[in-house]
Amino acid sequence: MTRSIRAMYFSPTGTTQKIITGIAGTISKHFAQETHTIDFTLPEERMKPISFSRDDIVIIGVPVYAGRVPNVLLKYLTSIMGNDALAIAVVLYGNRNYDDALIELRDILNNNGFKVIAGGAFIGEHSFSKTLAQNRPDEKDMNIVEDFANQIINKMRTSNELQTVNVKGNQPYRNYYKPINKEGIPVDIRKVTPKTNDRCLDCKLCVTVCPMGSIDPEDVTKLKGICIKCGACIKKCPSEAKYYDDQDYLRHKQELELEFSSRNEPELFL
Template sequence: MDFQRVNLVYFSPTGGSKKIMRYVSSVFNINSMTVDISNPSLDFSKFVANEDEISIFAVPSFGGRVPETFVERIKNTNGNNSKAILISTYGNRDFDDTLLELKDVVKEAGFLPIAAIAAVSKHSIMTDIASTRPDDLDKEEIISFAEKIKKHLENIDDNFDLDVPGNFPYKKYNPVPLKPKADNKCILCGACATDCPVGAIPYDTPNITNNELCITCMRCVEICPVGARSIGEENLKMITEKFGPLCEGRKENKLFIENLNK
């Protein structure tokens, strides 16, 4: 099939998932449409894919799961039995059940997942972990994966059921208890409030965080123009000492596609 468009559906609070998604989409060389599922003002029910389109879904792994808010937003889209590629980025520990959950959610929305990629990206909280990834080697490998997927698309049938790792019931999601806060450098510009994907930062008091809504995606820390937001040095030290050893060594990117891993 000659695809007419590639749909880029993503949540990328610190940029890693979007970068991997762009590597994959580059091999198709066709028109693209972006659907940023971090934007709560979008009406996701209006995203309806056609059969001659392919969609790429890219999300970070949050504690081995798809971020809960974005599960609901993806469910409101309509795939019309069109094909999809799944991407889970992870901070050099593990992606656990993320790809399986993403596959299930995307199928429920009417898409046919035909391939999946787990890719290492800089850890969003412990930013010294995998700090340079994706690097040039990752880029080359991910593009090679995408070329294999593109070739695979020529032979796929509508009864194909993609096999990805993971367990059901999915692992219990334990949200990070640490929430970014603003310090006295905050200039009240409101950039963080505008970009917060869950509305956890009030527009009129952007130096405040609603801890009940915050999912510690670190988007506000990433985009703050004066570096006023953080989880605090002591908190970062504590979480690094606890979880850092699980993220040691260079973890691999992985491709999941029919017959490739059997």
Template sequence: MINRICTFYFTGTDTTKTVVEEFAKELGKKLGIDNFFHYNFTTPEFREKMPKFGKGDIVIGGVPTIAGRVPNLLLPYLKTIDGEGALGVSISLFGNRNVDDCLVEFRDLMEQGGINVIAGGAFVGEHSFSEILAKGRPDAEDLKIVREFADAVATKIKNEDLSKPEMVGEVPYRPYYTPRDRNGNGIDIRKVKPKTDMDLCIDCKLCAELCPMAAIDFDDVSQVPGICMKCCACIKKCPTKAKYFDDEGYLYHAHELEDMYERRAEPEYFV
């Protein structure tokens, strides 16, 4: 019997949060459950500990797709999931290109942590690199499909069906996606970091507070001594648009994505 609905997610620019929380709200409505526990592990202080889940819980987990996989910088934390027999739903957001193997990899991480994953979904969110690619998504149509997904999972639970559906993706997982230039040469953006227009910056410190890797120097936000995972929270949430990327390879890749994946990708779910 389910008596608590738990959300457990990473969300740089709030697209994953939007989908996971909409799903949880609809699931609670359909199952008549109003006991919720929300855990957003985006910022480092929330990855210093792992919440405990157990029987009677259903965990709605959510991560973004980065380079076709679960973000590698999150793997050490996700390998400590403590599920102890909870039911689970895995959700991956992707930026209109492809979810690739992120969904099945996240499912497997939840399973390895003791969560019995009975459903999964791949949903579309505005790409972190772009304000054009999947602009404004998840939108109203996406959220309608999220609710349909939650309704299907609620029915499955009421029918006491704990089967594990096949999901999109490959196991063994494919290598992380490597962007390439027009000549087919790989573009390495791993060490690229955002810049700051100090004429626009008001030193509000929001970027440093939001950074999932605590990479931005709090005393001098123009400095990024830590690792940047390209979630673009600092760029998209800056109130004065002071943060930006100017690396040629990064910008080429972003424009290439916008050109190649202009079509509307659609969500998929598996119950």
């Protein structure tokens, strides 16, 4: 059977994209097929209806936000029609924990008519930080990506009947992870937004990379929608003009950098 390979991802800073395209590239070589890419990072892409067929292999990845699949993606993800396509579910987290994100993504895909035959939790540089999991996924991660893809190929080649993969996680899912302040009280940083300093060149790059389409193109210091703290506008700004100054956010960032500095490794499920 000829399989079509589909690489599908939400990746504001490019880390999830690197993992998904790595897996898809190895699988595509085995099937001698071109990889078809669906990048749903920007809002206009999430307006397009999409469906697959039983001849497709879909490698789909999202970042982990607060231990879960980003809630801003749920409407789009639950609209995708699997139609018995095979799927590999991938989540990418910033070295703290992926909590219930992988099992949640697997369940969404299963409920949409996919058969999820493999899953993986990988590590990428944290969206809040330039030091936590710095420069990951790195060469070691990408070697694991290639091995994972080869294991998936072997599973498809040797299994008479492919089964839905079991992955780590809780059902019902845990609540979204919340940081705490210095008094130990949970704090809500969802409404925290980036500021803009006087180094801004008004190049509008932040407008084009915002996955929510929230930065006002007429005045890039203003938001016209929500901020999901993906890090794209900060990490991609050529003049380092974007920053956060909220004290609860900064305290949480520092805690993450200190508490989770030890290297985590990817977890694979086949």
